[in-house]
Amino acid sequence: MTATAPSPLRVVSFGDLEGHIWGTAIDAGEPAIVFTTPDGTGRASGIEAVRLLVDGRSWRLAGDGFDLLVTPSGEKQPAADTDGDMLCQVTGTLSVPGASRSVHCIGTRSSGDGRGLERLGRLDSVRGLSEWFASDRAVAALSFRPQRGAGQDADLVAATMFEPEGPVAVNDPRLSTTYGNGGRPARANLELWIGEGDDEYPRRTAAEARGDAASVGGDRVKLEVTPLRCHSAGSDGAGVYVLARF
Numbered sequence: 001m002t003a004t005a006p007s008p009l010r011v012v013s014f015g016d017l018e019g020h021i022w023g024t025a026i027d028a029g030e031p032a033i034v035f036t037t038p039d040g041t042g043r044a045s046g047i048e049a050v051r052l053l054v055d056g057r058s059w060r061l062a063g064d065g066f067d068l069l070v071t072p073s074g075e076k077q078p079a080a081d082t083d084g085d086m087l088c089q090v091t092g093t094l095s096v097p098g099a100s101r102s103v104h105c106i107g108t109r110s111s112g113d114g115r116g117l118e119r120l121g122r123l124d125s126v127r128g129l130s131e132w133f134a135s136d137r138a139v140a141a142l143s144f145r146p147q148r149g150a151g152q153d154a155d156l157v158a159a160t161m162f163e164p165e166g167p168v169a170v171n172d173p174r175l176s177t178t179y180g181n182g183g184r185p186a187r188a189n190l191e192l193w194i195g196e197g198d199d200e201y202p203r204r205t206a207a208e209a210r211g212d213a214a215s216v217g218g219d220r221v222k223l224e225v226t227p228l229r230c231h232s233a234g235s236d237g238a239g240v241y242v243l244a245r246f
Helices: none
Strands: 010-015 022-027 031-037 040-045 051-055 058-063 066-072 084-096 099-111 123-134 137-146 156-163 166-169 172-179 185-194 201-209 214-217 222-232 235-245
Touching (some): 010 084, 010 123, 010 235, 022 123, 022 222, 031 084, 031 222, 040 214, 084 156, 084 166, 099 123, 123 172, 123 222, 137 172, 137 185, 137 235, 156 172, 156 185, 185 235
Antiparallel strands (some): 010 099, 022 031, 051 058, 066 084, 084 099, 123 137, 137 156, 156 166, 172 185, 185 201, 214 222, 222 235
């Protein structure tokens, strides 16, 4: 499968701190979503099945089995037309056959080509790590691999930390992944270098898979999402590991 990632690429991941509800949606020319609740897993792909609508500062995800509103959380978020990452609240409903759940989750969303995607041209894959530790503490990281990229050395990685005081830019994010059976991510670590020169210092997070992945395959994208248990600075949380192939 091949696709040219348009501007903007859009990704939103969400979940509760207990890890009972989680999901990810991506739009890189063809939208796709996978999500899990205690009642089961839902999935959809394609422009007729997944509608990702942008209305000012809000995004809306709608389709058969899901209706979600994604709104920036807190006052110190970038303007709506700014490329990059935002900490969000995700509210609405998720449904699987026989059951429906109300959702009020933490989320992170990423958009735009401000990370330098124009240098990559066609994308082979996007890997993402979204972790949340409290309503005002989270991490979002994305790693972009171009077609014919020579392994992870060709990847472009971008990340943002979200603290109670607001977003924190990361100068040098480093994502490492350990894979288990079937090539699925078993553990992931982030090293986030913040500051400049003598004032530069790292923040670190660690995560391990806490259940089975959920996936969906469309004509132009295959999306796989693995739930995580996450750890940072003595705090535990939840999150997702995202792999989208084009």
